[in-house]
Amino acid sequence: MIRRLFSALGSEYDRALRRLLGWFTVAALLQGTAFVLLVPVLRELLGGEPDRAWPWVIALAALWIGYAAVNYPATLAGYRTGADLSRYLHHRIGDKVAQLPLAWFTPDRVGGLGRLASQRVVDIMGVPAHLLRQLVDTFVTPLVVVLAMFLFDWRVAVSMAVAAVAVAVAYRAVGRGMQAADRNADRIHADAAGRIVEFARAQPVLRAFGRTVDGHAALDEALTAQHASGRGMLRAGMPALVGLGFIAQASFIVLLALGTYLALDGSLGTAELIGLLVLAARFVEPVMLTAELGGAIRVAENALTEINTLLVTETLPEPQVTRRANGADIELDGVSFGYDGDAVLKGLSMRVPQGRMTALVGPSGAGKTTVIKLIARFFDPDAGTVRVGGVDVREMRTEDLTSVISVVFQDVYLFDGTILDNVRVGRPDATDEEVYAAARTARVDDIAGRLPGGWEAPVGEGGSRLSGGERQRISIARALLKDTPIVLLDEATAALDADNEHALRQAVAALARERTVLTIAHRLQTIRDADQIVVLADGAAAETGTHDELLAADGHYARYWRERSRAAGWRLTRRDTFLRQSSPTGTA
Structure with a gap:
């Protein structure tokens, strides 16, 4: 998952992410080493000369102070990086979408893109603050504990290493089941989102043909599939997660039984046994927490995979050295x-x-x-x-x-702003007078005169407050304001009445002269x-x-x-x- 996170964030975030990983790794090393020092501390305290434990106690205190000093900025950095990551990913997704060829935007991809930019980014936001730290703790702290075990008893160390391998195998099994279920759920969620948008947009048609009751059967089926996919994720994830927790607990029981046997055999002291059992508990703790968070980790991995898939989608190539049109x-x-x-x-x-x-x-x-x-x-x-x-x-x-080039299409989309805002899209740096002049030429002043608020009247999402002809007039005003030497008109006057078509034909004729x-x-x-x-x-x-x-x-x-x-x-x-x-x- 960490590799996918680096890929999704790009080179600009390399340094910040590596610094965060460094904070988490140092904190995990200090924590693991502090737990290791419990063994000599307990051995001296339970031995014949308790005063000999003071150097170990001082070292242990120094490690915990160091851990606290590292843990605080690491936690703050995790939350800060999570917030920055959300904003940065939205920018990267937006920039990439703006570069994708129009043929990429099929209906199923548009629905998936909405989910990707919303839910999937939220899934990733928790990675730096929670999941990334948990992953580091899961690998670094047990590794320190296992290596330290060899300093005290190689038999317990080998047993713990075998337990670590069993846990890793179980974790991979959890991952495969959750990943497959999450991919299927994501596909179904994207389809449901598309069906909801389709149902909302098709209301005029459905009502015109009396399909208000049974006209949303496709939406019902999509929502039913969405519910079933959620249950499927539970069925796929719970057995594996329970199994991972069982293996972790069983490992601790085996270590406890082995340590007790060695202590009764006389080859392991009571103090060492207590200390080693503390280490075994510390070995199992992050594994159990990872089992609880395994589903979230796999969902985040899938989210990163989907975002990286989008970011590596082939775009139209840009020349390194541009040429300008000669005419x-x-x-x-x-x-x-x-x-x-x-x-x-x-x-x-x-x-x-x-x-x-x-x-x-x-x-x-x-x-x-x-x-x-x-x-x-x-x-x-x-x-x-x-x-x-x-x-x-x-x-x-x-x-x-x-x-x-200016392009005016038959199907016009307006942004949820005012009339002037939508005309100004043609050239954002234009003066107010230039905007008004272009708007009047396209007869947009008639629209402003009709609506409450005049030029500052909101057009609604997608221009829902305007007719098709009025939206086309605003689109043509954009092209007039942009003032380019080439104008492409795709049925630009198709939705206009005879009066407005005559006015716009005059405007197009004026454009054609130059x-x-x-x-x-x-x-x-x-x-x-x-x-x-x-x-x-x-x-x-x-x-x-x-x-x-x-x-x-x-x-x-x-x-x-x-x-x-x-x-x-x-x-x-x-x-x-x-x-x-x-x-x-x-x-x-």
């Missing part, structure tokens, strides 16, 4: 990419000219959003190259790439206004050109345009108690 054009050259072995892009090659608006169209699942994520380097392509400003994005540091804009859109007007249109089909760019050029070609785009044009005028009408679709001309 604002975008190029994908022979790019292939897939999810879980299913290919989405197959040798895609396309170019987004600088200072122009390019629309990306195609059927659902064609890879339009994947293209934007590859440009923003949320993950790397399986093959091919993505260039921004003539530079491979893999040759640019993350901060250099993000400094030239910036490179790549937009994914199905709205006819957005497509028509684009300087260039790229049609994705079968993982590649099937067609590229302007609106008029692609219509004249009468290919994928022309069919797509005709379908959209027909659907644009459809509406539902009622005739003879039937709902029918009407054509743009109004005839059913």
Whole structure:
């Protein structure tokens, strides 16, 4: 466990952790040596000349004073390190999560990550203050006692060494059972956490379909499994823990019987017997305490293993020497990419000219959003190259790439703060006037005027107090505030009404006059206004050109345009108690 702790904390905590281990080791050595000195003290006191015990008594007192002097700062250091460890681990986990590729964040991992950053860190907090000291005492103090035994009676020493081996074997058996049970419980707890979040988020759907009673069967099953896993940990751990305690107690009884036999045989004095039995008791005590804490120790070991697994997860490599974009054009050259072995892009090659608006169209699942994520380097392509400003994005540091790109996704997440706080995310060092200007351009001032508190109105967790269109407006305001030469829009106006869409289309048009804009859109007007249109089909760019050029070609785009044009005028009408679709001309 100590190796895992060093790995989880990294090199920055090496010195502090080694110093803490040093304090605990010195305290255990002093304590063990003090117990050893009880043998000569008792031998002299029960012998014919008690005055000869004074030097041993003085030495014993000096050792206990030294132990007290070391024990106090060691205890304080343990608690202080535990508190610092919690804060440091949260920072390391947060920094690592920020570096992980987007493909890592599957639903099951998100639930596990929540448990890792909360319960698992708490499991580790007790290691420096309690468990680490207990581990040191368990190994160092009995080792001192066993070695000291050889100075007084080798037969008792050998017996104690054999008992130590038996205890170590039992302890490993305890560890294997508890580790397996805890891993299974952790997987089930993560699934239950995900089900709880899913149940909360799905309330509108469940209530709309009258599933308020039986709609949470999956959650019930997850919670039942969680309860069963807790019982499983008890079943796995208790027999082994009881067995470890039994072996420790049996070892003491054997040592007691052996010592008594040797004393009756005359080969061991009464004073030595009493002293050696004191040492035997001190040998058994930390082992018994370890048996009681064995489950906590194994849980902490599993927690450290899980955190280390996260920390060593492969991230997107960062170049040692970064290159900066020379311009604002975008190029994908022979790019292939897939999810879980299913290919989405197959040798895609396309170019987004600088200072122009390019629309990306195609059927659902064609890879339009994947293209934007590859440009923003949320993950790397399986093959091919993505260039921004003539530079491979893999040759640019993350901060250099993000400094030239703004991304607006269809699904917008807002932080639990005010309207202004969420707009300012785009550029935290912006002045208030710059924030207000970007917000007004995106029509966020309408939202501020509607809500109590105005610009300081809280948006709720995830933006729950706002509509989908209002959240998108704030997201677009962020992009406007960031003021980058490249803007990527993924259905940014999908949830807006006609009035706000018109205002935002004007804002996007203003951006396009000075910036490179790549937009994914199905709205006819957005497509028509684009300087260039790229049609994705079968993982590649099937067609590229302007609106008029692609219509004249009468290919994928022309069919797509005709379908959209027909659907644009459809509406539902009622005739003879039937709902029918009407054509743009109004005839059913």
